[in-house]
Amino acid sequence: MPELPEVEVLVRHLRPLLERKKIRDVIVFRPKVIRPISIRVLKRTLIGARFVGVSRRGKYLLFHLESVGKARPFLLLGHLGMTGRMYLLPATAPLPKHTSVALNLDQQNFVFEDTRFFGRLTLDLTIVEGLGPEPLSEDFTIEYLQQHLHRSAQPIKVKLLEQRLVAGVGNIYASEALFRAGISPRLAARRLRPDQIERLREAIRDVLEEAIACGSTVPLNYAGTGQRDGLFYFGRATGTPNYYTERLLVYDREGHPCPNCGSFIKRVVQASRSTYFCPKCQRASAEREPKRRRTSA
DNA sequence: CACCATGTTCCTTG
DNA sequence: CCAAGGAACATGGT
Numbered sequence: 001m002p003e004l005p006e007v008e009v010l011v012r013h014l015r016p017l018l019e020r021k022k023i024r025d026v027i028v029f030r031p032k033v034i035r036p037i038s039i040r041v042l043k044r045t046l047i048g049a050r051f052v053g054v055s056r057r058g059k060y061l062l063f064h065l066e067s068v069g070k071a072r073p074f075l076l077l078g079h080l081g082m083t084g085r086m087y088l089l090p091a092t093a094p095l096p097k098h099t100s101v102a103l104n105l106d107q108q109n110f111v112f113e114d115t116r117f118f119g120r121l122t123l124d125l126t127i128v129e130g131l132g133p134e135p136l137s138e139d140f141t142i143e144y145l146q147q148h149l150h151r152s153a154q155p156i157k158v159k160l161l162e163q164r165l166v167a168g169v170g171n172i173y174a175s176e177a178l179f180r181a182g183i184s185p186r187l188a189a190r191r192l193r194p195d196q197i198e199r200l201r202e203a204i205r206d207v208l209e210e211a212i213a214c215g216s217t218v219p220l221n222y223a224g225t226g227q228r229d230g231l232f233y234f235g236r237a238t239g240t241p242n243y244y245t246e247r248l249l250v251y252d253r254e255g256h257p258c259p260n261c262g263s264f265i266k267r268v269v270q271a272s273r274s275t276y277f278c279p280k281c282q283r284a285s286a287e288r289e290p291k292r293r294r295t296s297a
Numbered sequence: 298c299a300c301c302a303t304g305t306t307c308c309t310t311g
Numbered sequence: 312c313c314a315a316g317g318a319a320c321a322t323g324g325t
Contacts, residue, residue, distance in 0.1 A: 079305085080303085082303055082305095116302090
């Protein structure tokens with residue numbers, strides 16, 4: 001369940017549930033997810049510590065912990081990968097099959113379940129250092145975007161997935177934002193006009209904010225046995241009440257009519273990821289960079 | 298069996 | 312040396 005809005009909603013959900021809880025034990029089922037930290041160090045650091053807060057940076061969760069005798073709180077970093085989920089279970093409940101790590105908190109277990117094991121839960125914070133600005137913060141300015149796009153020949157869609165350009169945009173919201181901004185995903189980043197950059201910035205912020213708002217108002221079952229987990233962005237409502245309808249306008253909607261003009265949504269592959277867009281609303285005069293001419297002779 | 302999947306990192310190629 | 316592209320990671324769904 002992983003892009004910025006899903007992580008943000010999860011963070012808000014977990015914060016009151018974890019605050020003040022004390023870690024009694026740490027059980028690591030997949031040592032890879034805690035790398036480069038060893039099981040021994042992780043246990044020694046976490047056991048006895050208490051949650052004092054939960055925050056987010058890009059797609060990363062930051063668990064603020066405090067151990068007795070230590071003045072300064074420290075951070076535990078989580079990342080959901082593609083399939084990660086985090087939730088509390090009664091200590092008596094069996095741990096699910098794909099549990100990566102479980103933190104025992106007395107009566108409950110805080111479970112990190114991750115089918116594909118691409119996620120992380122570690123004390124190593126170096127990954128966060130390379131992240132670009134938070135798209136919903138004041139740092140994410142038009143000037144910043146302009147500065148970082150104007151020399152790149154990469155298609156803008158591919159560029160938006162770079163976490164050091166802007167933190168938290170993933171494959172789904174990249175397509176959604178470009179659709180809203182009316183910009184072709186194949187347009188070279190350096191070919192965006194100033195007005196397009198401005199619209200793109202707004203579109204990114206709007207898409208993410210709306211998704212957070214939607215996810216925050218929808219009842220979610222993070223413990224996953226029900227059909228609803230944190231994946232509130234998948235909006236095909238099947239008989240359910242209308243909470244989830246039409247969250248996404250283009251993503252995974254190849255062949256469906258564009259909500260603006262009725263043209264069929266197209267799917268293309270860029271950097272080996274699917275991109276969805278409306279070929280009419282997101283037309284580009286200069287679709288791609290002209291292929292560089294071999295000057296060899 | 299084939300192909301697809303919300304992400305990141307590493308390796309190869311140009 | 313740098314950028315771009317692809318594979319790998321590991322599992323499940325259709």
